[in-house]
Amino acid sequence: MPNPVPPRTSNAHHRFVIGLDGEGHWIARDEQGQxxxxxxxxxxxxxxxxxxxxxxxxxxxxxxRSARLSLFN
Structure with a gap:
């Protein structure tokens, strides 16, 4: 009998914020700036x-909506 594949575990701990920048582009960045x-x-x-x-x-x-995001702040 084959062994079942264990569930995939993740080391990803990125938490993201999404919003608009001052020019109307959509920004997605992790809270750590990585x-x-x-x-x-x-x-x-x-x-x-x-x-x-x-x-x-x-x-x-x-x-x-009132916040303006940047990749650098």
Missing amino acids: TGGVFADRLSAIRFATMESDHQAGAIRFAP
Whole structure:
């Protein structure tokens, strides 16, 4: 009888914030400032953050509409 494959465990502890920058681009960046990107649309930013956080529930939050994000702050 073959051994079942153990569930995939993740060392990813990235938590992301997603929002707009001052020019209207979508920003997704981790809260530690280790990874992130600038995206043309909201869905692309969400996909990036989802993949980078290894699909962890609660790993993504959205900045308030009044906040302006940057990759560098």
